Amino acid sequence: MSDLPIDIFTIIDLIIMSMLLVVGIALVRLNNLFAVVMLYGVYSLLAAIWFVSLDAVDVAFTEAAVGAGISTVLMLGAMLLTSREADPTPVLRRWTSFLIVAATGAALFYATLDMPSFGDAASPANSYVGLQYMHHTISEIGMPNVVTAVLASYRGYDTFGETVVVLTAGLGVMLILGIGVSGGQAAPSAPEVQSKTAKKSKDVSVKSTENHHIVLQVIAKMLIPIIVLYALYVQFHGDFGPGGGFQAGVILASAVILYSLIFGMEETRRAIPPRFVQIGTALGVLIYGGTGIVTLALGGKFLDYNVLNAHDPVHGQHLGIMFVEIGVLVTVASVMLAIYYGFAARYRELKDQDW
Amino acid sequence: MSLMSAISSISGLRDLLPHAAALVVVIPLLAGPIAVILAKARLAWLWSVLVAAAAFGLSLVLLGTVLGGETITYEMGNWPAPLGIIYYVDSLNALVISLVSGMALLALLYGWPMVEREIEPKKQAMFFGTFLICLAGLIGVAITGDAFNVFVFLEVSSISTYVLVAMGAGQNRQALTASFNYLILGTIGATFFVIGVGLLYMATGTLNMADISRLLADGDNDRVVRAAFSFIVIGLGLKTAMFPLHTWLPNAYAFSPSMIGVFLASTATKVAFYTLIRFLFSVFHAGAPFETAMFDYVLAPMAITAMIVCSVQASFQPDVRRLLAYSSVAQLGYMLLGLSMGTVAGLSAGLLHMFNHALMKGALFMAVGLATLGLGVIQVSEMRGMGKTMPLTAAGLSIAGLSLMGVPLTAGFVSKYYLVIAALERGWWWAVAAIVVSSVLAIFYIGRMIEAMYLQKPPSHGDDPVIVVRSPILAIVPLYILVAANIWFFFDPSVPKGLADSAATLLLGGGAP
Amino acid sequence: MIEWAPILEVLRHGTAGAFMLVGALFMLIGSSGVLRLPDFYTRIHAAGITDTLATVLLLAGMMIEAGFTQTSAKLALVGIFLFLTSPTATHAVANAAHKAGLKPRLGTVEPPHPRDVDLNEEKS
Structure with missing residues (x-):
């Protein structure tokens, strides 16, 4: 004012x-x-x-x-x-x-x-269903972040669909590019990739633990646990503040990608095998949908979290939202990795033929 | 039917029947990821057939309920309508859902021998998983009563479709470019659609379709709603392959794996067309001046142009599958023409043609896929002598082709007949003329195939007859189911006609403008 | 009796403002350096200023402004993170450039004598 x-x-x-x-x-x-x-x-x-x-x-x-x-x-x-x-x-x-x-x-x-002018409290978008969400969330779902409540419960079915969209994108990359489930020889790490214009033949022959990367490796080893911890914080803090499975999944995947950029694709594949990633993409959707199936089995409608706790519906909502957010996390992180593996596998293929 | 009652008499399943509306989408949606985990091709295929059969069964249950005069509402997460997402089944989408799940089942049965030859063994399980997700997406678009949920499932089905089309790359690398073009245009379409939905939310504050419709009836027809209308029509028009926005379609159909060609040609554009109808008639109010103007001066001319121009293009296509794809765009013109009349008779005829066209194009693409398998047919000229070398396939292809022309004794005749009647009722003699011209062109391009198959000699290497790969029985059976359907629905179109009529009456609220 | 609270408050705001202002100044200097310095290695040096010193000053200013709150703790974490990553990123970029064979522009600057510089020439 x-x-x-x-x-x-x-x-x-x-x-x-x-x-x-x-x-x-x-x-x-x-x-x-x-x-x-x-x-x-x-x-x-x-x-x-x-x-x-x-x-x-x-x-x-x-x-x-x-x-x-x-x-x-x-x-x-x-x-x-x-x-x-x-x-x-x-x-x-x-x-x-x-x-x-x-x-x-x-x-x-x-x-x-x-x-309607921006921020007009009387506009339909601000006064009708949006306002109802504001009023109902605390009593029905009991969490301060209304966005999470709408995303994971009121319109949780949309989010289920979006998770499937992410999975489908991952399936596309896996089907078209492949993620190298068959395995193969060592892939070049990214610093070597950057230097490909210079002395390619030499770079491929040296191990990625060459002292050029020592600074990066030390710092990465310090950072990666912090990044993973932060991803978990974002995942489980989503009820109270901004965050949730989508963001956490991306952050988790970025930790692995950082590892792979610095320690090489081969090491990463050993740590997280492609088949594991492939199963992860599907598993997340199954966790999300499985929550819905459980609610059906307990006599509720699909994704009706209230039935998850017979005595306290609000607690049921908390449980349900936690499960589906874990599903989102697993699928998003796996799909990001699948896409990254897809490109990385491709790069090695090219290298063998042309570079 | 006795089987059905036997199944539903098992008490555990009976408990699930109230959830049929949700399960018809959720089962394939969850079965897709499971197929990915299964990783064994044959197992994944069997699993997919089972799931598609379950989805078809559930959609028949829904269809039965709707034929009994009920509409079904299912609240996801048990949240009431404007707060949560609801599924809503009436006579309009019950028909579409049954069509999609039935075609998926037939395409899967037909698909195994094809997939075995066309797709790398390592990728087959994921391929079937993606197919199931695509099926769930298409049913999800058709069944939902929530405008944003339409967008989500449109994305599920579209993205899986891009992937499935690209899998044709094993046969022809052009599949990748075709898929990429489809991806770019499809994404633009989806973006336009979601902008439109966003504008609707701005104007009404809700995403539930029935609620939007109620609120739009109160307010005056303001500019936000008009812009929303235009964005949604263009966005869905791209997905429907409405005439100038159809450029992605021919290559996407022509280069995709045979099984996917069959499935897409008979379902994908149909679902988009259904969504267009749903938005035009039950979200927006078809009687409003702005919309009537759009119908008369934009949609109808586009439909006519598509019917004639794309039929001409089809006539000059050497590639069989591209020929059929251009013919699909022309046939979509028929459906749009019915829609743009804005009358109960017109809309009903358009819907009936949608149903019949799925039957005939499904059969045609199946037959062409078999011809490619048997003789390596890609061009019309290569079909010569097929009447002798592959008599079953050739006969199926001819009957479905006759249905496409609209010859009596086939289903195609019925819907064209009703379309002509509706056009005359509306006084659109030029539309009747266009239907006649387009049908003559259809006689020409289907005639080219029939002429090559029956009047030309089979190719031969010296004295040896040409080598034909025998068509697998598993693929012939679904082809003949569709051919039989094409004939059956001439003699008894009562179920689709009845559903189309009641849907049209429902959408136009009885009082046609 | 002097009321200390408002005075401290003013001092706090003032200090915070000064930190942020200096930070912004370094940001400006760094940016102009990136634009004006002659070669890659000198530019990366200028960019380093914005990444480290300027950011840390800005964060410090914000922390003083926020006082002893959770926000300050979060800002401190951001500061530690940047303290670790920014120099590493600079190092990685410089290292990559070096390995790619980019040579720094070495050599002494030999400015012409002012008498030799024609005014018109300088304009052109």
Whole structure:
């Protein structure tokens, strides 16, 4: 309730939005794929900051972990399999795309004319079902983070579907690229990958424990347990603050990817065999769906957590949400690893033939 | 039916029947990951057949209940409607669900000999797992009564479809490009759809379809709702392969594994078409001026263009499966035409054509897959003499082709007949003209195949007859089930026609504009 | 009798502000360094300033502002994490560049005598 016509948050929003616009335009105009991947990371991070400013902390956290974090790593992995430069787009196609995007934008602008103003408490989105969630969550589910309550219980079935979407993406990568269940010889570790332009033949012959990486290895050994611990914190703190299975799964996977970047693919495969990852992708969905089957067996409807505890429905909700979040964690972490393994397996294949 | 009552008399199963609406999706959805863990191809296939049969059985249970005049509502997590997600079954989607699960069962039976030859052994178990997830996704889209849940299951089905199409890469590397194109366009479609749903949420504050519809009736037709309408129509139009947005379809159908071609051609666009109907008629109000204008000046012309242009394109395709794919886009034009009339008769005819088209295209793709297996047929010209070398397949292909033309004694005739009647009722003589032109073109492109099969001599190497791989019985049986269905539903279209009529009446609230 | 509480409060805000301001200043210096320094290794040196000193100062400022709360503890953890990772990242990048065969631009700077520099030439 300040007297100023524009408050500080609006200014911050405007600055972030204009930065998003600039990054977006740069993304479209660049042909260098490495720069594009990096700018995507920047874009996601900016978007995450903007979401924080809009008070959508859970969304911001997911955007930062998935969009800016692991996507960038996976995109870099994918980029290694292709060239660093994109072919320039033909002029005609460029203009057609521009026209389509402009028309879409115009339609959205047209819609804004009748939109309720931002943060309007009387708008339908803020006053109807959204408000009911706010009122009911404490008595029905008993946890302070309404986002988690909506995501895992009220609309838990949607989240089940989303978990299956993640699994399907992983299945796609495993089917099309394979994740090297058959195993094979040592894969190069990432620092060697970076130096591929220089002395490839020498790098492949040396062990990855070469003293060049000693600093990285020491620090990584210190960090990886902390990252795993943080993932578990995010997983189990989701009831109270931002967090949950999706973010935790991504963070857990990133710990393994860090390990693999520094200690090599071979070591990682020994620690977490591809078949294990493959089963993990399916297992998470089964844990989620299994919770639903248990509620059916106990006489409730699918995913009705109230029946999990006959005396205290709220406790039942807590249990149910915990189980399904574990399911999400297992599937998301496994799928991220499966995608990473898919690219890494591919890279070795290429190396044998062409590099 | 006695088998059915025997099954349901087992008390444990009877307890599950109230949950049929949820289980018809959840069973395949959970069976998919289990198939991935099974890792043995034959085991995974048997498991998939079992699961598809269970899903088909459950959908028949739902269909039976709906035919009894009830609608089924199932609250997920026992949360009441606007708070939670509900499943809602009425005569419109009971038909679609039965169609999808039935076609999945037939495609799986047909698929084993095909998959054995087309897909690497190591990948077969995961392939069947992905197929089950795709099946669950398609049923999930059809059964839900929640606008956002539609998006989630649309994604489940779409992403698994991209993967399944890409698995054709074992036969032809072009499958990968086809799948990638489909992925890009499909994702754009999904994004448009979810923007539309977001705008609807902004305008109404709820995601439950019935609730949105109720709230839209109160408010005036504001710009947010209009934008939502446009975004949803374009998004679902991409998924339905509505005329100018169909470019992904021909290659995706042509290069996918045979079994997937059969399944997609008979279900994927049908489910998207159903969703379009659901949104146009039971979420938005079809009588509103803005929507009527969209129907008359956008949808109907697009439908007509698709019927003619894509039939012409089909006529000039050398590749059999691409020919059939272009014909699918043209046939979707028929369905859209029925929809855009905005009358009970038109909508009912469109729905009936959707059902019949699934039967005929399923049979056609099955027969072509067998021809590819037996003779390595890829082009129409390579089909010469098939009437002699592969008589069963050729006969099945011809009968399904006749149904596609709309010849009497086949199901295709029935739906085209009702479509013409509906167009005349609406006074759209130009639509009737388009139907006739498009049917003549169908005679031409199906005629090319029949001519090659029966009037040309089989190819031969000198004096030796050409070597034919015998068609597996397991694949012939589903083909003939579909062929028989194509004939059966000419003589007795009462079940699909009745369902289509009651669905159309329900959607238009009795009073047609 | 002097009321210490408000004075301390003002001091706290002031110190916090000063820390953050200095941090922001280092951020600016680092950024301009990344843009203006001549080669990869000197630029990475400038980037190191923003990663370590500037960030730590900013975090310290925020911790002073937050006082003895859970937020401060979290900020301290962030600080420790950055203290470990930022130099390591800088090291990894420099190491990779070195292994890829990128040579630093060595050699002494030999500026021309001002008398030799023509004003027009400098403009062009």
